[in-house]
Amino acid sequence: MTQGLTIHKGLEGVTVTDTELALVDGERGHLVYRGYWAKDLALQYTYEHVAYLLWFGKLPTEAELADFHAKMAQYRILPDYLKTIIDAIPAGVDMMSVLRTAVSAVGNESYGWPPTVEQAMELTAKVPTIITYRYSRLNGRQPAEPRKDLSHTANYLYMLFGKEPHPAHVAALDAYLVLTAEHGMNASTFSARVTTSTRSDMASAVTTAIGTMKGPLHGGAPSEVDETLAAIGTKENAEPYLRSLLERGERLMGFGHRVYKTRDPRAEALSIVAKRVAGDDPWLDLAVHVENVAIRLLEEYKPGRRLYTNVEFYAAAVLRAVGLPKELYTPTFTLSRMAGWTAHVLEQAADNRLIRPQSVYTGPMPR
Ligand SMILES: CC(=O)SCCNC(=O)CCNC(=O)[C@H](O)C(C)(C)COP(=O)(O)OP(=O)(O)OC[C@H]1O[C@@H](n2cnc3c(N)ncnc32)[C@H](O)[C@@H]1OP(=O)(O)O
Numbered sequence: 001m002t003q004g005l006t007i008h009k010g011l012e013g014v015t016v017t018d019t020e021l022a023l024v025d026g027e028r029g030h031l032v033y034r035g036y037w038a039k040d041l042a043l044q045y046t047y048e049h050v051a052y053l054l055w056f057g058k059l060p061t062e063a064e065l066a067d068f069h070a071k072m073a074q075y076r077i078l079p080d081y082l083k084t085i086i087d088a089i090p091a092g093v094d095m096m097s098v099l100r101t102a103v104s105a106v107g108n109e110s111y112g113w114p115p116t117v118e119q120a121m122e123l124t125a126k127v128p129t130i131i132t133y134r135y136s137r138l139n140g141r142q143p144a145e146p147r148k149d150l151s152h153t154a155n156y157l158y159m160l161f162g163k164e165p166h167p168a169h170v171a172a173l174d175a176y177l178v179l180t181a182e183h184g185m186n187a188s189t190f191s192a193r194v195t196t197s198t199r200s201d202m203a204s205a206v207t208t209a210i211g212t213m214k215g216p217l218h219g220g221a222p223s224e225v226d227e228t229l230a231a232i233g234t235k236e237n238a239e240p241y242l243r244s245l246l247e248r249g250e251r252l253m254g255f256g257h258r259v260y261k262t263r264d265p266r267a268e269a270l271s272i273v274a275k276r277v278a279g280d281d282p283w284l285d286l287a288v289h290v291e292n293v294a295i296r297l298l299e300e301y302k303p304g305r306r307l308y309t310n311v312e313f314y315a316a317a318v319l320r321a322v323g324l325p326k327e328l329y330t331p332t333f334t335l336s337r338m339a340g341w342t343a344h345v346l347e348q349a350a351d352n353r354l355i356r357p358q359s360v361y362t363g364p365m366p367r
């Protein structure tokens with residue numbers, strides 16, 4: 001308490017809004033999107049179904065899905081000016097910064113207040129094309145034009161690799177994208193809602209969210225999981241390596257969560273998806289071993305903190321299995337969260353109040 005105010009660093013435990021979009025129950029390890037278990041949606045539906053569910057409040061009928069797909073597919077194409085902007089960014093700039101820059105340039109005079117579902121569709125449809133356009137240019141390949149006959153997920157893999165994706169890869173990536181599409185008041189979603197609360201436009205809100213997603217404590221973790229496993233290399237090395245990180249006070253990437261005090265339900269689901277798509281990969285065998293050792297050591301070094309596997313650990317396994325390079329892990333997470341962010345932007349705008357918390361001044365007073 002300072003000057004009569006209680007400070008909630010990190011807004012921990014502070015409830016800032018109500019939402020119909022997702023329930024994140026950290027004690028029971030439950031994740032629900034608009035009345036459906038996220039893990040059930042991941043096994044039965046595509047990313048397009050779930051984006052529709054988040055934006056319109058119900059799963060689409062077949063006819064609604066066909067219509068929705070056709071609209072989204074039209075929006076996939078990048079205008080020439082956007083390609084020019086992307087091409088002007090130096091090769092060494094990371095993909096999240098490219099994405100942040102390119103998304104900030106999407107939109108026209110219609111992108112005012114209030115934000116619309118149409119804008120959510122356009123931004124969500126363009127993000128995979130931005131990533132793959134940039135990726136192809138960096139790798140000296142002619143960027144593939146989006147294909148309207150493919151689903152959002154299949155088209156992403158097609159544009160990335162320039163060939164028809166394997167159905168098992170599409171299914172695994174769809175499951176990942178569904179499981180990570182929405183997650184309540186996480187840092188990036190909150191930042192999108194703050195931007196929206198000023199009556200700014202949807203492209204600005206998503207740009208804000210991308211900047212927040214980038215950090216290693218949030219969306220930047222899966223590539224670091226990959227790096228940790230590469231550094232560990234063998235099962236025998238797992239314990240000494242993880243111990244040395246913990247001894248130095250470092251964090252184990254892919255573990256711990258602000259809300260989940262049990263294993264993240266998405267980690268559970270993604271470990272099954274990873275086994276299906278990469279069951280014979282020795283990397284996955286090593287990952288399972290590292291997870292077990294890490295949980296044991298976290299309890300030893302941080303007793304009572306209840307640190308378990310989060311979504312990012314097996315995200316790395318699934319993304320790797322479908323052939324994504326690690327520099328695209330966080331951009332692909334971003335691609336999935338587009339549906340959640342934009343749904344929150346619409347929800348915020350529908351019942352808006354400027355988000356403006358307090359701070360306590362601790363500097364000197366004028367003499
Ligand atoms: C999609 C997502 O955003 S999922 C999260 C992805 N991020 C990661 O995997 C990065 C690693 N994990 C972390 O850094 C944290 O667990 C976070 C940022 C996710 C959550 O952090 P917070 O809720 O702020 O946890 P907090 O910092 O209070 O941690 C409590 C204690 O556990 C420790 N701790 C938390 N996570 C870890 C970890 N992964 N490895 C080691 N120690 C950890 C903290 O150091 C702290 O120790 P202390 O009590 O001795 O000071």
Ligand SMILES: O=C([O-])CC(=O)C(=O)O
Pocket residue numbers: 180182183185186187218258259311
């Ligand atoms: O909810 C959080 O704090 C982080 C997270 O897991 C997510 O955004 O998916």
